[in-house]
Amino acid sequence: MPITFVTGNLNKLREFQAIVEDSSIVHQKIDLEEIQGSIAEISTKKAKAAANAIGGPVLVEDTCLVFNALSKPNLELPGPYIKWFLDSLGVEGLPKLLSGFEDKSAQAVCTFAYCEGPGCEVKLFQGVNDGIIVDVPRYNGDSPFGWDPIFQPNGYKQTYGEMDKSLKNTISHRYKALVLVKKFLHDN
């Protein structure tokens, strides 16, 4: 049975296929509930739910933005909840969450979770980029993409939102996670 990448996002699918280069992987959109908890708990639970729904091997993906000043180990904040804060505050409002904190460092985290089928253990593949949250969003183009305009990875003077896509896609947290997924699929 082929592996199903469970996603409703065609851009993610295309990026996945371009990097992983495994044409046997199919995709499907399933609405999966997300629980509260650590990144690892949420991804594990989501992969298990997807494996149950599909009845076979699945990959699921999660992307988070962790503000280090707000977080502690296994309790990443806003972390998995970044999408809700982005939705409510907009990308201009997000940096204000850190106004009261000196530490502006952050981690962009992409987690792929693989589960072979119902009842099977879940394997996690994580790509992490360390960086900082900039006070004022900076991006190219007409409209910002997610929280890209406020995350500046260490070693670069541009935010994700300012980078050429071709650069971002070879240094990003997502890219790093996909390299691990590719290696795993190749070795198995």
Place this chain on the structure above:
Amino acid sequence: MPITFVTGNLNKLREFQAIVEDSSIVHQKIDLEEIQGSIAEISTKKAKAAANAIGGPVLVEDTCLVFNALSKPNLELPGPYIKWFLDSLGVEGLPKLLSGFEDKSAQAVCTFAYCEGPGCEVKLFQGVNDGIIVDVPRYNGDSPFGWDPIFQPNGYKQTYGEMDKSLKNTISHRYKALVLVKKFLHDN
């Protein structure tokens, strides 16, 4: 079949019994996963899961702290996630989330959810107190209780953490929700 109040917290159970005055209600501790979403979605889902687990009528409870500057309708923040932020930042750190915002207003929200049994609709009973988040925690006694030291309800000069328990328990968001629950149980 009696109604089961699903909680592992004996203090909540005692307060429930004292206010609702219905000795037929039993209680049980069940570990219920909490999903991400609005207060209403989380409470509804939790009540349904509890009704499935018990196989009969249940009540579940959720308490949230909503910072109005971070929220929009049906997207209460930190809201249901306040427990994680409290855990990571401590009660001294929580007000710093609002440093960058002028609006320090907040809502303490207690939601009881009733579900008669598997597959049944869920009824919500909500008690809300408007107030403000104070910069520096204030409380009586040796150790702070939850986020009580930073929430000052409108019309009072004391935070929940400074109030006599006897006062707090007759004005609180929890009390207001329980009054609605009591009325519902009485009428049905």
